Amino acid sequence: MTDLNLLPLSGIAIVVLGFALRFNPLLVVTAAGIVTGWAVDMNFLALIETFGEKFMNSRQLASFLLILPVIALLERYGLQQRAQSWIASIKSATTARILSVYFVVRECSSALGLLSLAGQPQTVRPLLAPMALGAATNLHGELPKEVKDMISAHAAACDNIAMFFGEDIFIAFGAVLLMDAFLKENGITGIEPLHIGLWAIPTAIAALLVHLFRLARLEAKISREIAFYKSQPQTRLTEELS
Amino acid sequence: MSAPSNVVNTPPAIISIENIYLLIGFVVMFLVMRTLQDKGHPKKYSTALFWLLFGNVFLFGDLSISLLGKAITYQWVGVSVMIIALLAGFGRVSMGTYDTPSDEAKSHSAEKIGNKLFMPAVMIPIVTVICTLLLGDLNIDGWYIFDQRHLTLASLTLACGVALLIGWKFTSGSPIRALTESRRLVDSIGWAAILPQMLAMLGGVFIVAQTGTAIQDLVTLFISPDNRFMLVVLYCVGMALFTMIMGNAFAAFPVMTAGIAVPFLIQGHGASAAPLVAIGMYSGYCGTLMTPMAANFNIVPAALLDLKDKYQVIKVQIPTALTLLAINILLMYGVIFND
Numbered sequence: 001m002t003d004l005n006l007l008p009l010s011g012i013a014i015v016v017l018g019f020a021l022r023f024n025p026l027l028v029v030t031a032a033g034i035v036t037g038w039a040v041d042m043n044f045l046a047l048i049e050t051f052g053e054k055f056m057n058s059r060q061l062a063s064f065l066l067i068l069p070v071i072a073l074l075e076r077y078g079l080q081q082r083a084q085s086w087i088a089s090i091k092s093a094t095t096a097r098i099l100s101v102y103f104v105v106r107e108c109s110s111a112l113g114l115l116s117l118a119g120q121p122q123t124v125r126p127l128l129a130p131m132a133l134g135a136a137t138n139l140h141g142e143l144p145k146e147v148k149d150m151i152s153a154h155a156a157a158c159d160n161i162a163m164f165f166g167e168d169i170f171i172a173f174g175a176v177l178l179m180d181a182f183l184k185e186n187g188i189t190g191i192e193p194l195h196i197g198l199w200a201i202p203t204a205i206a207a208l209l210v211h212l213f214r215l216a217r218l219e220a221k222i223s224r225e226i227a228f229y230k231s232q233p234q235t236r237l238t239e240e241l242s
Numbered sequence: 243m244s245a246p247s248n249v250v251n252t253p254p255a256i257i258s259i260e261n262i263y264l265l266i267g268f269v270v271m272f273l274v275m276r277t278l279q280d281k282g283h284p285k286k287y288s289t290a291l292f293w294l295l296f297g298n299v300f301l302f303g304d305l306s307i308s309l310l311g312k313a314i315t316y317q318w319v320g321v322s323v324m325i326i327a328l329l330a331g332f333g334r335v336s337m338g339t340y341d342t343p344s345d346e347a348k349s350h351s352a353e354k355i356g357n358k359l360f361m362p363a364v365m366i367p368i369v370t371v372i373c374t375l376l377l378g379d380l381n382i383d384g385w386y387i388f389d390q391r392h393l394t395l396a397s398l399t400l401a402c403g404v405a406l407l408i409g410w411k412f413t414s415g416s417p418i419r420a421l422t423e424s425r426r427l428v429d430s431i432g433w434a435a436i437l438p439q440m441l442a443m444l445g446g447v448f449i450v451a452q453t454g455t456a457i458q459d460l461v462t463l464f465i466s467p468d469n470r471f472m473l474v475v476l477y478c479v480g481m482a483l484f485t486m487i488m489g490n491a492f493a494a495f496p497v498m499t500a501g502i503a504v505p506f507l508i509q510g511h512g513a514s515a516a517p518l519v520a521i522g523m524y525s526g527y528c529g530t531l532m533t534p535m536a537a538n539f540n541i542v543p544a545a546l547l548d549l550k551d552k553y554q555v556i557k558v559q560i561p562t563a564l565t566l567l568a569i570n571i572l573l574m575y576g577v578i579f580n581d
Binding site: 004005006007008009011012015016019023024025026027029030032033036037039040042045047048049050051052053054055056057058059060061062063064065066067068069070071072073074075076077078079080081082083085086114115116117118120121122123124125126127129145146149150152153154155156157159160161164165168174175178179182183186188191195196197198199200202203206207210211214 | 259262263265266269270299300303312313315316317318319320321322323324326327328330331332333342343345348349350351352353355356357359360362363366367370371374392394395397398399402405406409413415417419420421423424425426427428433434435436437438439440441442443444445446447448450451452453455456457459460463487491492495496499500504508515516517519520521523524527530531534535537538539540542543544546547548549550551554555557558559561562565566569570573577
């Protein structure tokens with residue numbers, strides 16, 4: 001308790017500060033790395049080597065770049081427009097219903113380990129967001145930019161939340177294996193990955209209920225926002241002109 | 243070529259992780275070339291340099307390790323990363339100009355092609371899942387099609403190729419055309435595409451610097467080891483907060499669990515480990531929903547969807563995240579204690 005060494009925490013302070021001051025995150029993260037290394041007397045060359053090593057070893061994180069060409073091509077030929085007009089042909093489709101159905105399917109499929117079935121670049125941008133927008137346009141006519149953004153952001157949030165809170169049920173998923181390995185390493189025995197997966201279910205159900213409740217109220221919110229922006233034609237006009 | 247003598251090595255594969263990195267490298271280099279050809283690009287050379295340095299790591303990284311060794315490779319990659327950060331940090335990376343058809347033209351083409359336009363996009367998940375589940379261990383005499391350690395990623399790569407070919411058939415737009423089009427999307431994501439790797443890098447420095455131990459020391463100052471409820475609150479909120487800083491719950495988990503959960507809850511109060519870690523990890527995920535550091539989930543989508551406010555996805559997620567964090571705390575307090 002006596003020699004509390006806070007120097008290794010300096011990087012965290014840089015991250016928080018850099019954020020607050022709205023510096024570019026790449027710059028903040030690099031600065032945090034350099035300051036942390038310097039605070040604990042790391043050799044500068046060794047620090048650069050650590051940078052390079054970790055960057056090299058995490059290259060699989062950039063694999064989403066491979067999905068973009070086909071999405072970009074389809075968009076050039078009208079994928080988003082097609083998604084919108086297809087949804088417009090289904091009379092009962094509303095923004096909230098589309099997002100709710102997607103949420104349930106996404107959470108169940110990720111609980112079965114099918115994480116790559118969907119995602120931000122491959123389903124949200126080309127399909128889900130245009131469909132959610134199409135349903136709202138169908139109901140309300142042309143939408144203000146603010147309302148469009150809100151609906152698109154909800155589409156992105158659905159994908160994230162449904163995937164996150166479904167995935168830990170699947171026992172072969174990295175997070176469950178990580179927790180299992182951690183417990184074994186710390187000498188806590190008698191726990192199987194299956195137990196961890198089972199205890200993920202209550203939160204997964206809570207996530208489903210909480211988010212579906214919010215989506216159920218989304219339609220009313222969209223109507224409210226549209227009424228609000230329609231009541232201020234002046235400000236919108238000046239914004240468009242500027 | 244003789245067969246690999248060491249059985250621990252991964253078996254050779256056509257779509258190996260090294261080949262996937264090469265492919266990403268070629269894609270990025272193609273975009274660099276197109277950026278240099280973009281006459282109206284306001285920051286042409288610095289944007290091209292940014293992606294060139296990034297692409298190099300994929301194209302020449304593994305080659306450099308086998309020719310020059312790990313130390314030298316990691317050094318030039320490390321230097322590249324710092325230049326990348328400086329270019330992005332001082333606003334030298336931007337969107338260029340793109341030849342995009344009007345919305346009317348797109349609607350017209352959409353009507354002409356019809357629902358077939360969905361096919362390639364739908365094929366990506368279908369092919370990925372089929373390859374992962376059914377064709378994963380397909381091999382001829384020990385030569386596998388898919389990298390056995392990165393099965394999903396290898397399947398996804400093949401699926402993207404298949405989707406490109408189907409897209410070519412239905413739209414008459416070639417894969418080269420597709421690559422050219424993708425510059426618009428890649429540029430709109432911009433620096434956020436690289437943030438996840440940068441955070442992995444910061445995590446590596448934190449491990450060397452033993453930041454985790456320092457956090458544990460700090461946390462113990464504020465803990466009263468008898469107050470069960472506060473311990474649960476501290477663990478769950480700590481997981482969420484540290485995840486927000488690191489952008490990743492996996493990085494926060496070992497630190498917070500070793501610092502609070504194991505000594506105080508499991509050893510101190512005999513808490514059940516399985517629900518403790520499962521709910522603890524989910525508390526971290528609540529943090530993931532609230533931080534721009536989780537760029538690929540929160541910032542990249544905002545860019546992909548052309549949102550005016552880059553934090554809007556986060557703002558939409560915060561109510562669900564906070565509600566779930568509260569539920570996690572109550573749930574954990576309710577189920578982990580056995581007496």
